[in-house]
Amino acid sequence: MKITSILYLLLLGPLIGNAQENLDFSGNKTIVSPDINGKQITFRLLAPEAKTVKLEGNWMKTDDLNFGIKDSRGVWSFTNQDLKPDIYTYSFIVDGVKATDPNNAYQVRDVSSVMSMFIVNGPESSNYTVQNVPHGTVAKRWYTSRGLKEDRRLTVYTPPGYEASKEKYPVLYLLHGMGGDEEAWMTLGRASQILDNLIAQGKAKPMIVIMPNGHTSNAAAPGESSKGFYKIDMVTPDIFTGDMEANFNEIIAFTEQNYRVKADAKNRAIAGLSMGGFHSLYISANQPKTFDYIGLFSPAILPPENKKSTIYENLDAKLQVQKNNAYRLYWIAIGKTDFLYKHVAGFRDKLDKMNFSYQYVESEGGHTWSNWRKYLNDFVPQLFK
């Protein structure tokens, strides 16, 4: 048993098969990908047997797949120039099959797709990184829903110092989109990093953020509910039923019973992306004295005509009551090329005619996490002032 450390480690190499997990010294691991030099990114993949290897990145147009160059070792490489600071996702397409980058340990799931992820550093993306600042705690916790007759999982961000403090905090309820679940704002949205950094910079008040699962037919994310490792069906039967909105008070009650919170409208905010924006619109309109801060990020606006729920009825009258209650901020943001752009424009017309005051932000781009991270980063500093 007297061996040097290098020998000790080398010894493991030949022993690695599938019977010896947690140890992987395969050759591809020696390749650097993505290789990030400022705004120039090189992607590499060892694939000597492949006929074609393409790169599909979320910054590229779909008809703009790059064809890689293969060197004599069988390493394909692609270089992208001038990517602005942000988080990006990508895949390789190997002879027609989408694959993540085996040299990049960081991958995220979006709906049922898993993609490799990287960040281009710079001022616009610095709040998405983990910095040397105090960090909040992120908990996955279960609450009992009497209305939905099951235990359901949610994600809770408590700000740095929460546990040691005796103070009460305001709460932001932060909702995901149709393809998401209670994990999406943490993984793709980088919400805990954004909150940590804004709080450390003094730009945001310390707050609790509650991220529930917006699909009432799913108690939790795949692998985390009794459905097992279920396949994500984006169009779940619960969409547009009003069940999420009708049972939302349970989530507020759970939060206010289990955390030290300031339990009044001026210390409650609700915001969400896409379907979560739709939820935020209807939850706040149906309980017009509950939230003083409302954020609609690329929101869907109207349910399909054949979907009926008292939640969706008499929207104009409900908005009129909400207007009269003098909330503090009604914030709407959408990208210029978002497929929901016209719906939001129609909603703004309605609000304008009512003299319902709101702030409107029109960004570049479409229905993307790049926008939603930015919207969160811009929305949170305006809360609880």
Add this chain to the structure above:
Amino acid sequence: MKITSILYLLLLGPLIGNAQENLDFSGNKTIVSPDINGKQITFRLLAPEAKTVKLEGNWMKTDDLNFGIKDSRGVWSFTNQDLKPDIYTYSFIVDGVKATDPNNAYQVRDVSSVMSMFIVNGPESSNYTVQNVPHGTVAKRWYTSRGLKEDRRLTVYTPPGYEASKEKYPVLYLLHGMGGDEEAWMTLGRASQILDNLIAQGKAKPMIVIMPNGHTSNAAAPGESSKGFYKIDMVTPDIFTGDMEANFNEIIAFTEQNYRVKADAKNRAIAGLSMGGFHSLYISANQPKTFDYIGLFSPAILPPENKKSTIYENLDAKLQVQKNNAYRLYWIAIGKTDFLYKHVAGFRDKLDKMNFSYQYVESEGGHTWSNWRKYLNDFVPQLFK
């Protein structure tokens, strides 16, 4: 804006490009994979352009890759029979490149590899599933290490009812292997499900489980530390330096200051897999009055000869003190084909010669998560009795 729900959803289809994230209606999603019928599993992949598609599963021998059968649509399929109840991981090899299964939303990272995951249900795997029982809370939390001069992240499982209770709880410190981090026991190890289920069955006492990051050169998992989305280097410079063991008291102090715990040896357990078993061995030997329960799962035993630390010196004398202190359980488990088997046999010889009492479990298989989940499930019921 008056459209039926089906139209509304179909409308989204043609609009989906990379500029419209969180929405993916690609054709491959209509394929069922893995298709689980009892112990018979069929894997499918749409890859009409590929020359070869192979399946690599962690239940297969490495030289035993199955070659798929391609049908006229270009769907490759593989069927496996008689897989015993357990959690499995697999990848496809498409023209030589490893890829996850695009139809399976559940993927896990092991070291720097990401694989698709599924479960075969049955008595042996039921504790790995989310059942209709009360669930504990899983938090990612940061503590300040004075010794390592940084904030570090750990995972904390608190049992069902912890938040509402005023009771104090025993603590299990649960350590990962060389390729892992503070997330590994939750993702690959299914520790929260195992704890939830054992507690609900009355087989385990409600306990807190603390899962720190065992690499002192990494403050947190990839993407969660200031290193960014770092590439995982399994052989980190911290290995065998003794730094993890020497600074472990900070983790105990943090736990005991921040949670309602029973802070004595008979309510403290420490266990770990592989490198974490090595850590558990040396941490418990160096502070022989701290833990009454020690679990070594497929442990490494001796540091390489050129690695020096006071932590590793005089092991025999330290074990003698530990023996005299009359711990309650010293539990060692290893698989018959584990590459560390001989090292563990040598350690058992040493213990036998000292009359150092321990329980020994020899399982089938090797250095695998299949064994480590099982060891955790068998070890936890023996604690704090």
